[in-house]
Amino acid sequence: MLKNLVRIFAFCAKELNAIRRQPLLLVGLIIGPFLILSLFGVGYQGEQPKLRTGIVVPPGHRDDPQVTELLKRISNTFLIDPERHIYESEAPAVAALENDELDLVEVFPLEMTTVYSTGKAVDIRFIYSEVDPLLRSWIEYLSYTQINELNKGMLFSVVGQSQQQIGTLRDYVSDARQQISQLREQLSGNKRAEARQTIRSLRESGALQLIALSMTQNGASETSTSTQSLSSLQASLDTLDRDLAAGGSLEKQEQQLTELDTRLSELDQQADRVQAIDPAVVVSPLRSVANNLAPIESLGDITKDPATAYVRFYTPAVLALLLQHMMVTLAGLSLVREMQQGSLEMFRVSPLSAFQTLIGKYASYTILSAVIVSVLVALMVFGLGVPFYTGQLLNFALLTFMLTIASLGIGFFISSVVSTDSQAVQFSMLVLLMSVFFSGFFISIKSFLPFVQNIARGLPVTHGIANYQQIMLLNRAPETSTYIWLGGIALVSFLLSWLIFSRQFQRK
Amino acid sequence: MQAHAGQSLIQLQQVTKRFGDRDVVRDVSWNIQPGEIFGIVGPSGCGKTTTVRLMTGVYIPTSGSVSVLGKDPATFNASDREQLGYMPQLFVLYPNLNVLENMRFAASMYGVSLTKRRKRIDELLDFVELDQARKTLAGNISGGMQRRLQLAAALVHEPELLFVDEPTAGIDPVLRGRFWDQFQELKAMGKSLVVTTQYVNEVAYCDRVAVMRDGQLLLVDTPDGLRRRALGSDVLNIRVDAEDLRNAVRILSRHQLVLGIERPHNAPLGSMMVYVDDASTALPELIAALNSDPTIDTRQVGEYNPPFDDIFITLMERLETPVSKEHSNA
Numbered sequence: 001m002l003k004n005l006v007r008i009f010a011f012c013a014k015e016l017n018a019i020r021r022q023p024l025l026l027v028g029l030i031i032g033p034f035l036i037l038s039l040f041g042v043g044y045q046g047e048q049p050k051l052r053t054g055i056v057v058p059p060g061h062r063d064d065p066q067v068t069e070l071l072k073r074i075s076n077t078f079l080i081d082p083e084r085h086i087y088e089s090e091a092p093a094v095a096a097l098e099n100d101e102l103d104l105v106e107v108f109p110l111e112m113t114t115v116y117s118t119g120k121a122v123d124i125r126f127i128y129s130e131v132d133p134l135l136r137s138w139i140e141y142l143s144y145t146q147i148n149e150l151n152k153g154m155l156f157s158v159v160g161q162s163q164q165q166i167g168t169l170r171d172y173v174s175d176a177r178q179q180i181s182q183l184r185e186q187l188s189g190n191k192r193a194e195a196r197q198t199i200r201s202l203r204e205s206g207a208l209q210l211i212a213l214s215m216t217q218n219g220a221s222e223t224s225t226s227t228q229s230l231s232s233l234q235a236s237l238d239t240l241d242r243d244l245a246a247g248g249s250l251e252k253q254e255q256q257l258t259e260l261d262t263r264l265s266e267l268d269q270q271a272d273r274v275q276a277i278d279p280a281v282v283v284s285p286l287r288s289v290a291n292n293l294a295p296i297e298s299l300g301d302i303t304k305d306p307a308t309a310y311v312r313f314y315t316p317a318v319l320a321l322l323l324q325h326m327m328v329t330l331a332g333l334s335l336v337r338e339m340q341q342g343s344l345e346m347f348r349v350s351p352l353s354a355f356q357t358l359i360g361k362y363a364s365y366t367i368l369s370a371v372i373v374s375v376l377v378a379l380m381v382f383g384l385g386v387p388f389y390t391g392q393l394l395n396f397a398l399l400t401f402m403l404t405i406a407s408l409g410i411g412f413f414i415s416s417v418v419s420t421d422s423q424a425v426q427f428s429m430l431v432l433l434m435s436v437f438f439s440g441f442f443i444s445i446k447s448f449l450p451f452v453q454n455i456a457r458g459l460p461v462t463h464g465i466a467n468y469q470q471i472m473l474l475n476r477a478p479e480t481s482t483y484i485w486l487g488g489i490a491l492v493s494f495l496l497s498w499l500i501f502s503r504q505f506q507r508k
Numbered sequence: 509m510q511a512h513a514g515q516s517l518i519q520l521q522q523v524t525k526r527f528g529d530r531d532v533v534r535d536v537s538w539n540i541q542p543g544e545i546f547g548i549v550g551p552s553g554c555g556k557t558t559t560v561r562l563m564t565g566v567y568i569p570t571s572g573s574v575s576v577l578g579k580d581p582a583t584f585n586a587s588d589r590e591q592l593g594y595m596p597q598l599f600v601l602y603p604n605l606n607v608l609e610n611m612r613f614a615a616s617m618y619g620v621s622l623t624k625r626r627k628r629i630d631e632l633l634d635f636v637e638l639d640q641a642r643k644t645l646a647g648n649i650s651g652g653m654q655r656r657l658q659l660a661a662a663l664v665h666e667p668e669l670l671f672v673d674e675p676t677a678g679i680d681p682v683l684r685g686r687f688w689d690q691f692q693e694l695k696a697m698g699k700s701l702v703v704t705t706q707y708v709n710e711v712a713y714c715d716r717v718a719v720m721r722d723g724q725l726l727l728v729d730t731p732d733g734l735r736r737r738a739l740g741s742d743v744l745n746i747r748v749d750a751e752d753l754r755n756a757v758r759i760l761s762r763h764q765l766v767l768g769i770e771r772p773h774n775a776p777l778g779s780m781m782v783y784v785d786d787a788s789t790a791l792p793e794l795i796a797a798l799n800s801d802p803t804i805d806t807r808q809v810g811e812y813n814p815p816f817d818d819i820f821i822t823l824m825e826r827l828e829t830p831v832s833k834e835h836s837n838a
Contacts, residue, residue, distance in 0.1 A: 003586070003619030010616030014605065021604045342600040349564045349594040350617050351586035
């Protein structure tokens with residue numbers, strides 16, 4: 001038993017001493033990732049780059065105030081050089097696009113100035129030449145949001161104008177109500193001649209016609225009853241005038257005038273309400289209020305300091321990816337180097353077994369992993385401000401251990417099937433590439449089909465990223481399934497490596 | 509585990525090892541006794557390393573049987589393997605570890621406890637004269653030092669039986685001599701050694717030698733036995749005063765122990781080669797015979813030991829066709 005432990009220890013000491021002798025490797029493993037993350041934090045601007053945009057306006061409209069206003073509105077998201085990249089025809093703008101002087105050309109047609117008079121929607125064209133699907137989506141998204149904003153701007157302006165017109169309408173209503181009040185007094189005083197004069201004045205002022213016309217133009221549906229009443233009032237005024245001239249009873253007409261005054265009063269109140277509404281509310285009556293339940297305070301404010309938020313979010317993922325890659329590469333090179341160097345022949349003659357060799361190497365790299373992760377986490381916490389909850393220390397240690405042995409298993413499996421160290425490096429890089437795409441490092445694994453998601457779960461780093469983030473950012477323990485997955489990967493890869501390595505170890 | 513008294517330490521019986529359709533070792537048989545230095549000599553590619561690997565259990569014979577320390581090496585357990593020491597042909601320790609760390613690794617590999625290894629490593633580094641280089645990286649020491657480190661690593665667990673595959677290949681004659689001194693010291697400690705070499709003159713350091721060619725065993729004999737086989741008998745080198753040569757030849761040619769006399773072309777004046785059955789018996793008698801004639805001034809008398817290179821060439825020429833098979837009767 002003791003001799004077996006001593007044999008296992010042989011590899012512990014040997015591997016650790018060999019790594020200790022490579023200061024560049026240690027620097028690469030510890031300082032490298034820290035410097036990369038620091039550089040990311042210092043250099044990341046937290047937003048997509050602004051697109052260099054050329055604007056094509058209708059000929060002769062370069063200095064149009066409408067164009068100036070337009071440029072002002074879109075310059076938040078598009079980079080426009082008003083001296084060089086405002087064009088009055090499409091061809092030079094497209095040439096600039098093809099020469100890579102521009103990322104995007106936006107063409108505003110002449111019809112845009114007359115859109116309300118023609119009543120037809122106008123196309124604003126966005127021309128670009130881009131292969132990158134992410135940038136293509138970005139440009140299309142920006143185009144969509146820009147048009148949305150322009151439409152809202154135009155609507156805002158129209159609403160403002162309408163509210164001004166409602167003000168005029170209320171003046172007419174006020175005039176009309178004064179004259180109707182006067183008319184009612186004259187009728188009650190049986191001052192027929194004066195009343196007829198007021199009716200003439202009311203007709204000639206055209207206030208009622210203007211009220212009806214304004215309401216029709218503004219399309220206020222809820223005032224349609226009032227509009228009908230106004231039309232019937234026109235007729236009632238005619239009848240009243242005739243009745244006054246004939247000297248008949250005026251009781252019915254007085255009732256009509258009272259009713260009309262009430263309607264005009266309602267109309268005035270409605271107009272007042274419409275006028276009081278903020279045009280911005282009319283244009284965008286709904287707003288989104290997102291409520292994130294995750295405790296993300298420790299990440300920092302993403303709007304004020306996006307770089308810090310991104311660094312803190314990605315640091316646990318980088319740690320997981322780095323740990324897996326480091327372990328896969330070290331283990332991947334380990335056995336194949338023993339074979340290439342000829343040490344395996346010495347092992348075969350000795351009492352060493354394949355099992356002891358593997359366990360010894362597992363132990364040495366696990367110790368190395370513990371040291372490197374400890375130093376890295378200290379740098380990340382104290383250097384980059386990444387949160388770490390001491391209550392999660394045991395979970396963190398267990399996850400690190402499981403991630404390490406699962407990654408080592410994959411590395412040893414690679415090492416047992418390849419015949420040269422360059423092949424081992426090649427396969428390790430393939431595992432890294434696969435991890436970058438499928439582990440959730442950049443793209444959520446939910447973006448993939450279910451069978452690909454299961455393949456992704458076969459990578460230790462997939463569980464490492466999700467659960468390091470959970471532990472470090474959310475103060476939440478990993479699910480049991482995490483350990484089952486990692487344990488399964490570790491066990492299967494160990495058994496396969498052991499089986500294959502034992503066959504190589506066997507006497508021939 | 510020890511071979512029983514009277515039993516061979518290693519026994520090969522008609523061992524053949526085939527890779528693909530080629531017999532790398534064919535029909536080799538020998539017995540190696542405890543406490544001897546057994547040399548395997550032959551040109552590069554003659555099957556020496558494969559034979560060593562068969563004896564260490566790295567290879568399993570295609571046919572025939574191998575017994576080492578009384579067991580088939582293929583069935584060795586860990587404690588059996590602790591009895592073996594192995595120094596491979598190439599340096600297979602770790603260049604990025606220092607001499608001491610390599611020794612510690614070798615000790616751990618054989619399960620030597622931490623308490624025992626320290627003294628043992630000190631002794632061995634002293635033995636192979638690497639004490640001053642213990643903190644030097646193995647990759648930074650010379651080829652000869654690497655070979656000595658490999659030897660020390662093979663001895664760290666105090667094996668009973670040591671296999672040494674071409675320990676002197678590519679190193680200078682002085683260092684080669686030192687290696688053989690160390691092997692002799694190990695033998696004096698009671699160890700058994702199997703040593704392969706391409707250098708024919710090194711067979712002189714062995715107790716017995718197997719000569720191999722093209723995967724076949726040509727013969728097994730002691731170094732003296734090889735010499736006798738090459739020369740046909742023992743040879744004495746006798747030199748008298750040039751003027752006395754005629755008288756001396758006359759006396760010796762009549763002597764019953766003398767099988768023949770030759771006068772080499774380039775030999776000094778008065779020299780002759782005298783062939784006898786047994787040099788140790790004949791030498792005093794022939795000296796007495798020469799002294800019986802007071803006129804003869806005997807200048808030099810001794811056994812003639814030609815270089816083993818010459819012996820080997822002669823043997824090869826004799827054994828050229830057909831290849832003979834000789835099995836040790838030890």
